[in-house]
Amino acid sequence: MIYTLLQSSAAHPDLATGRVPLGLLTPAEQAVFEGLKSDKRRRDWLLGRWTGKRLVQALAEGYFCIGHGVPLDAVEILPAEDGAPTASLLTNHESRITLSISHSHEHAFCGLAVGVPLGVDLERVEARSEGFVRDYFVGEEIALVEAVPRESREGVVTAIWSAKESALKAIRLGLSVDTFAVKCLPQGSGADWSPVLIEWDLSKLQRAAPALTGWWRVWKEFVLTVAITKSSQEFPPIPISSGEMGIYGSL
Structure with a gap:
């Protein structure tokens, strides 16, 4: 859960x-x-x-x-x-x-x-430069950014970056390692909890890592992401109490 x-x-x-x-x-x-x-x-x-x-x-x-x-x-x-x-x-x-x-x-x-293992991240949606994307994103992530409408790019870039942080927190390394070691591809619009495909490049990580599943959503001006092992419950977090700042849980 x-x-x-x-x-x-x-x-x-x-x-x-x-x-x-x-x-x-x-x-x-x-x-x-x-x-x-x-x-x-x-x-x-x-x-x-x-x-x-x-x-x-x-x-x-x-x-x-x-x-x-x-x-x-x-x-x-x-x-x-x-x-x-x-x-x-x-x-x-x-x-x-x-x-x-x-x-x-x-x-x-x-x-x-x-x-x-579990990692979460919260990021405010902000403009990030093309240089930022080139420096920290792998090829498939860059292709995803370039494929979405320009008005959606800031949100997608923020979601990819946030998902990387969540994944690296889940394996307790954080940003101490190369962000190229993990590929994160958000799916859907993020209007509600949507999947994130997460894949490791173990040649860059230089250690074993568990398979993770990810989730992301937009809340006001923020992006929220979650990364957890695939062997655990894979349903996205869903509301279990009312209020926009309520508790959410996977049931």
Whole structure:
């Protein structure tokens, strides 16, 4: 199953100012927060933790059968050695939570799965140069960009780039590797969750990688992407609660 949550800094009055909401952080998380240098980094980090913890909190009762009212500071999100966020419940339950977090322009998008690799990304649709496309996209991706109407190109370029980020997050490498190592071909218009074909070039990756399936959609001025192993549930995330910033899950 895939679960995602999208929220803005308007979700809590403290988030936009970089103040820690009461009852949000564990002592270990507070120490990480205090080590962040810039105001923007602090705001983004807090919004990501707020969103990720709300997502874990919302699912804890149903999946882990923990009961009502899991406090946010009973969910701990800390970086692993490779920098990827790792979520755990401060209980005796073995959660095996895989969490991925992305930020863009006062919004955070988080994805959660149990026991399988997962990556998510959030990007605002913006103009990117032809040089950007040539430098970071493989031939089939460039051909896809050139084939769509000009008014759609910014969205398609953003979707390809975002899907690459999601795929590389899913294997916990991020942009530390050549973006030519993964080919991402968004299908459909993105008006609702639509597939992304993902294929690795292992000669450039220089390591084994799981087969991934991807999904993308447009939300307001943003593109959202998800990448998860093909062996897991392949249905796209679908709404399981109302509201444009609601929780989404693969059922």
